[in-house]
Amino acid sequence: MSSTRPTSQAVRIADVARAAGVSVGTVSKALNGTGSLREETRRHVQETARRLGFVADARARGLVSGRTYTVGFVTTDSFGRFLLPILRGAEDALAVGQMAVILADTRDDPAREQHLLRSLRARHVDGLLVTGRSTDPREPLTVDMPVVHAFSPSTDPAGYAVLSDEEEAAVLAVRHLLSLGRERILHLTGPARHRSAQLRARAVERAAGERLTGAVQHGEWSEEWGRRAIDLALASGTAFNAVCAGSDQIARGAVDRLRELDHDVPGEVAVTGIDDWDVIALAARPQLTSVDLCLGEIGRRAGQMLLDLIEGREVAEPRVVVAPRLQVRGSTV
Amino acid sequence: MSSTRPTSQAVRIADVARAAGVSVGTVSKALNGTGSLREETRRHVQETARRLGFVADARARGLVSGRTYTVGFVTTDSFGRFLLPILRGAEDALAVGQMAVILADTRDDPAREQHLLRSLRARHVDGLLVTGRSTDPREPLTVDMPVVHAFSPSTDPAGYAVLSDEEEAAVLAVRHLLSLGRERILHLTGPARHRSAQLRARAVERAAGERLTGAVQHGEWSEEWGRRAIDLALASGTAFNAVCAGSDQIARGAVDRLRELDHDVPGEVAVTGIDDWDVIALAARPQLTSVDLCLGEIGRRAGQMLLDLIEGREVAEPRVVVAPRLQVRGSTV
DNA sequence: GCAGACGGAGCAAACGTTTGCCGTGCGGCG
DNA sequence: CGCCGCACGGCAAACGTTTGCTCCGTCTGC
Numbered sequence: 179m180s181s182t183r184p185t186s187q188a189v190r191i192a193d194v195a196r197a198a199g200v201s202v203g204t205v206s207k208a209l210n211g212t213g214s215l216r217e218e219t220r221r222h223v224q225e226t227a228r229r230l231g232f233v234a235d236a237r238a239r240g241l242v243s244g245r246t247y248t249v250g251f252v253t254t255d256s257f258g259r260f261l262l263p264i265l266r267g268a269e270d271a272l273a274v275g276q277m278a279v280i281l282a283d284t285r286d287d288p289a290r291e292q293h294l295l296r297s298l299r300a301r302h303v304d305g306l307l308v309t310g311r312s313t314d315p316r317e318p319l320t321v322d323m324p325v326v327h328a329f330s331p332s333t334d335p336a337g338y339a340v341l342s343d344e345e346e347a348a349v350l351a352v353r354h355l356l357s358l359g360r361e362r363i364l365h366l367t368g369p370a371r372h373r374s375a376q377l378r379a380r381a382v383e384r385a386a387g388e389r390l391t392g393a394v395q396h397g398e399w400s401e402e403w404g405r406r407a408i409d410l411a412l413a414s415g416t417a418f419n420a421v422c423a424g425s426d427q428i429a430r431g432a433v434d435r436l437r438e439l440d441h442d443v444p445g446e447v448a449v450t451g452i453d454d455w456d457v458i459a460l461a462a463r464p465q466l467t468s469v470d471l472c473l474g475e476i477g478r479r480a481g482q483m484l485l486d487l488i489e490g491r492e493v494a495e496p497r498v499v500v501a502p503r504l505q506v507r508g509s510t511v
Numbered sequence: 512m513s514s515t516r517p518t519s520q521a522v523r524i525a526d527v528a529r530a531a532g533v534s535v536g537t538v539s540k541a542l543n544g545t546g547s548l549r550e551e552t553r554r555h556v557q558e559t560a561r562r563l564g565f566v567a568d569a570r571a572r573g574l575v576s577g578r579t580y581t582v583g584f585v586t587t588d589s590f591g592r593f594l595l596p597i598l599r600g601a602e603d604a605l606a607v608g609q610m611a612v613i614l615a616d617t618r619d620d621p622a623r624e625q626h627l628l629r630s631l632r633a634r635h636v637d638g639l640l641v642t643g644r645s646t647d648p649r650e651p652l653t654v655d656m657p658v659v660h661a662f663s664p665s666t667d668p669a670g671y672a673v674l675s676d677e678e679e680a681a682v683l684a685v686r687h688l689l690s691l692g693r694e695r696i697l698h699l700t701g702p703a704r705h706r707s708a709q710l711r712a713r714a715v716e717r718a719a720g721e722r723l724t725g726a727v728q729h730g731e732w733s734e735e736w737g738r739r740a741i742d743l744a745l746a747s748g749t750a751f752n753a754v755c756a757g758s759d760q761i762a763r764g765a766v767d768r769l770r771e772l773d774h775d776v777p778g779e780v781a782v783t784g785i786d787d788w789d790v791i792a793l794a795a796r797p798q799l800t801s802v803d804l805c806l807g808e809i810g811r812r813a814g815q816m817l818l819d820l821i822e823g824r825e826v827a828e829p830r831v832v833v834a835p836r837l838q839v840r841g842s843t844v
Numbered sequence: 845g846c847a848g849a850c851g852g853a854g855c856a857a858a859c860g861t862t863t864g865c866c867g868t869g870c871g872g873c874g
Numbered sequence: 875c876g877c878c879g880c881a882c883g884g885c886a887a888a889c890g891t892t893t894g895c896t897c898c899g900t901c902t903g904c
Binding site for chain 1: 566567568569570571573574579581584591592595598599602609611612613614615616629630631632633634635733734735760763764767771790791794
Binding site for chain 4: 238242
């Protein structure tokens with residue numbers, strides 16, 4: 179059926195050497211492009227290796243070379259929606275360095291984290307990518323290998339990190355609303371205990387100034403809260419012609435409720451979200467204008483940085499902040 | 512705080528042996544619980560190892576023992592929402608076997624898949640967990656190690672697999688509606704080219720019989736389609752008192768549109784979804800009755816099965832089907 | 845024609861474990 | 875008192891690579 183043999187059980191470098199009529203050292207050099215060999219020999223060995231379906235054993239290779247071409251992806255949070263794009267971006271960047279990714283989901287359990295780190299240490303991963311759900315800083319890990327934080331910052335200001343600009347995200351939304359001439363902006367966001375909510379709220383206050391109407395409303399990161407917040411605002415008699423929401427879910431709740439009460443969106447009230455989560459933003463009517471935190475880009479940059487550290491390259495900035503991007507849709511135009 | 516150097520750079524088994532005053536072989540036996548040693552010696556070695564922070568090098572261990580305590584998680588689809596719970600479940604099951612998980616996201620690209628499989632082979636993973644977005648069967652991989660398919664079936668009927676029961680999921684929803692006395696059921700679902708949509712549609716037809724109103728309506732897996740489908744149904748004059756949707760997104764679109772047109776849900780029309788995706792189901796008004804495919808359970812069972820295969824245990828059923836579970840909420844009561 | 849240089853390939857020592865086998869005491873039993 | 879057996883623990887050979895050093899032959903320059 180397939181000309182390629184049925185997955186040869188275990189073809190070692192010695193088998194290639196024998197088949198090619200050279201020594202194992204020569205095979206190694208031929209396949210790795212090291213040493214000094216005749217081009218003809220090199221090609222002959224490569225051809226033989228290919229024919230036999232030889233794949234060098236990573237364990238042995240790693241044992242002697244020191245590198246395992248493997249990194250650990252440590253997440254404090256169980257894998258959530260935010261982590262997928264980061265993971266994907268990181269994978270992309272690491273793939274060019276032939277690196278594989280081992281998952282380590284600590285589930286916020288210190289004992290579990292200890293155990294996983296031990297496992298990663300035993301496996302001699304070349305480096306660690308650390309991330310988490312919340313953007314609340316976490317204590318730095320004490321390990322003797324390169325570590326890059328992605329999305330969730332470390333408390334260590336000197337550590338390597340690729341972060342999102344929470345404040346800029348809020349500012350982009352506010353500026354957009356202001357540019358549309360909206361002058362009575364309501365800010366609905368998540369729990370005050372979340373750093374994200376705090377940062378964004380302060381940024382909104384600074385950017386909107388007196389155009390911010392009433393106090394910032396803290397609640398849950400849910401559609402339900404978005405809907406209820408609108409009811410509360412209307413009941414309190416607060417006049418507003420724009421809602422700057424702290425998340426797409428809150429924004430969608432607001433849009434839904436406004437529409438339901440026959441307030442035109444965006445005519446009467448313009449609404450913005452943050453996250454640009456397609457499932458929510460595109461399903462809303464009208465579709466949500468939102469700020470994309472570019473998580474994929476964060477993952478990619480973090481992966482790139484980790485790769486640079488592992489391979490001993492100079493890292494220009496140890497602390498990169500990825501700029502968010504405003505995505506304009508029907509809820510504001 | 513790099514002054515603390517808790518992670519000893521490289522403490523090998525020889526260091527432990529020297530510190531404990533025994534040979535390396537003895538240390539190995541003491542730590543692995545093999546060989547025959549005095550209990551006193553064993554404890555002394557263990558204590559010494561702990562004190563020095565010794566962690567056995569997985570590369571060397573794997574090289575000689577054959578096992579790497581690592582499995583590959585291969586997904587044809589880029590990591591999507593469905594894969595997270597599966598991955599989490601699998602991790603849980605594999606953790607008890609001390610197995611680490613290496614990610615391999617093929618992105619539906621054959622070349623990429625080849626490359627990743629080669630990498631996994633080089634790393635001598637002990638087994639493979641294969642999954643994908645759609646439940647459309649895929650060609651079996653030709654690798655010389657245990658393989659278990661999770662969620663997405665293989666075309667190989669003899670292969671190991673843990674699958675969801677698409678048809679039963681649909682049947683549960685229909686039976687529930689029938690038990691509520693609904694006799695004019697509308698079925699709105701995804702694209703006809705998707706096996707899931709097909710299977711579920713046929714199951715609905717069988718379970719509802721003449722209580723199925725009109726033809727099955729195929730569209731997208733989106734809220735937008737759910738809304739539009741309701742408009743189409745109403746425009747066509749079809750009378751219905753229940754909607755059995757093929758996904759939560761479609762169900763939510765339907766609920767939203769019905770409510771908007773002043774049709775009472777569930778009073779006038781009861782609505783069911785499939786997936787039990789909290790983000791959608793809990794945000795709807797009323798909250799959606801939905802069928803949970805129990806993806807976490809699928810992942811767990813698959814991980815367990817792979818572990819059994821790797822450790823040479825008997826696997827009772829090579830093909831497990833996980834029963835879905837009906838979650839009743841406001842959209843039907 | 846000879847010496848030195850250099851290109852090209854082989855040799856063997858690592859890398860850090862596990863594991864089967866062997867040696868050595870000691871105790872018990874005859 | 876002597877022998878046998880057994881309980882412990884050491885020894886060294888794997889596992890499959892990489893890599894520096896060595897060695898051989900040929901070419902070049904004088």
